[in-house]
Amino acid sequence: MNTRTIIGLEIHVELSTKSKIFCSCSTDFGSTANSQCCPICIGMPGSLPTLNKKVVDYAVKAGLALNCNIARESKMDRKNYFYPDLVKGYQITQYDKPLCKNGFLKIGQGKNIKKIGIKRIHIEEDTGKSLHTNEDVTLLDYNRSGVPLIEIVTEPDLSSAEETKEFLESLRDILKYIGISDVKMEEGSLRCDVNINVATENGKSFSNITELKNLNSFKSVVKAIEFEENRHRLLLQEDKNTSKETRRWDDIANMTISMRSKETEDDYRYFLEPDIMNIALSEDEINKIKETLPELPRDKRERWATIFKLPEYDINILTSFLELANFFEETMSYYNSPKKLSNWIMTELLRRLKEEEMDISQLIFTPKDLAELLDLIDKGVINNFIGKKVFIEMINGEGKPKIIAEKNGWIQIEDIKVIDEVLRGILRENPQSVYDYRNGKDRAFGYLVGQSMKALKGKGNPQLINKVLKKLLEE
Structure with a gap:
């Protein structure tokens, strides 16, 4: 059965601002657990968020670099779901009015250039981090809670693991070039979710979309996509279908593992964030950000x-x-x-x-x-x-x-008399090498050059040494 693969990405990028998105807590990586928290980023009742302007500027910068249209007006929304490290029971994000949309990034070379559509880029807060111990205890570190993110959502334009890898590498380079993130996957600054399914070439049969969650290396992205491609293809050949689910990649088992059924937008019960005013951007502000692009x-x-x-x-x-x-x-x-x-x-x-x-x-x-x-x-x-x-x-x-x-006395010796005198001494000390060279063993010449350089402490002109040595050997 001939099939084609359909891949879309949701990429979370931690922004390299000094403070969090809604408070003044530090964003430094690797600090003592729960040492960079305040009532706002741990969701205490009555605390009020204030939007960090630098986060908006960085998101707009990413949008311009990725050829997006920048919204003159956007807003923040609440995305409701339960997870232990989501302190408020909802995430402040953007839903129907993102900052940036309808962009693209080119991959490939020459005649094989392909445009990968960027559906949207929006800003949001990161969650905390769960730390699972060997004693079956889970600890929660809220240092990451409130760290600013952009989420970059692509159109389903990618069609292979290699294309996806090239796209992510190109995106990483751009984000680092424009100075908005260190994009270190090993520190969680760049995280990728993959939405994948396959279709028959005639377009009559499609597998259900599987979401591959929180892939933290390009190698894992490639291996997870290749595994899912094969799994979806085999199920279609058997007239079966995939479940609409979220899966994770297991590096040890070398396979994807089901985590949960896939949520829909309705499950998140989005509504307007009432504590943050709408974001308004003028043409002048956008142009000033554009001027900072390298x-x-x-x-x-x-x-x-x-x-x-x-x-x-x-x-x-x-x-x-x-x-x-x-x-x-x-x-x-x-x-x-x-x-x-x-x-x-x-x-x-x-x-x-x-x-x-x-x-x-x-x-x-x-x-x-x-x-x-x-x-x-x-x-x-x-x-x-x-x-x-x-x-x-x-x-x-x-x-x-x-x-x-x-x-250090390292200036090269150009005095031909000095070189001639040193080389005559080397020939006297190495009669066997002289004999071997004259009997056609070229390796002997290299040995004599090496001994000459050693005697001159590396300061002899190699071209001059070769010239003088050949002359002396032919005498």
Whole structure:
């Protein structure tokens, strides 16, 4: 049986505001349980919420980046349901008048570009967190209660696990670029629900929609979708159907597991939130937010492919986060060799940042300093091996690259008399290698070069060493 898969997403994104959506409590992650709470975010009777304007600004920013129409007027609503970590018995959210709607995000390349519709983006409060212990006791931490969220709801335009993964990766990059969330799935800043069903190619048979809840990694999203695709397809082949239900992904069992029957909108008994005034946005306010948008990842990648002629692999890494992309582009304003710079950043810089557990914003040296280092290597003032040593010193805050090289005596030896004298000594000490080379064993030459570099403490010009060594061996 030929079928097609139909996928829509509901994505919850924690916004990186300093305070919660309706109170001034901190949103810091990892604090002591229940240390960031007040009467408002734990739902005490008589407490009144006040909407954080920054939350509205961030949601509008996301909507503009995702090509949405921004509502000039919207409102907050109450969504009623019971759950232990939902302190008030309802969630303050948006129902029929979201801040943003009718947008899109492009995935794919070239002729295979596909627009995935964004149905709506609305703001809401997060719930608390249930902590299940080994003693069959559940503890509740309300630090997360009231943390601001945007919920991004797509149209059912995705048709495979791989498309979904690409969409989520593109969305993550955009949200991080525009600075509204750290989008760390491992900390719950980005959470994804998947609505999935399959249909026969002729469109006569559809499975019921299954909701896959709170998937917290791209790997889990892919595996859960693939499992459900197969489950739905097999049931249709047997003339059966899926239940309208919510399921979760079990990483250990490698399968989805039923949680509960699927709620409908009527179950939530939405009504207007009476304690918060309607949200009104002027054209000027929206335009001011639009002016703060950076160049978005897809646009940047297309521009770089044209002007820098870099491979797609390099571009994807260098544009993976805005600070790195900006660092590369600023360095390129002082140094005109994109591929050499790309190689150096991807091998040396990113490796050192990982080893030192540093963020690129913590670097003491500037893009101009890195350009100067690469220029010293290109001009033969220092060789590549010494360049890496200088780079470590730059990370440690030891100053400008040329000063570091001079201070440590690392400037490359160009004096042909000095090199000639050292190499004659190496040949005298290694008669067997000289014999092997003259009898056609090319590996002996590499050994002699290595010994020469060692004797010159890495400061010899490699091209000059090769030239002089060949001349001496032919005498």
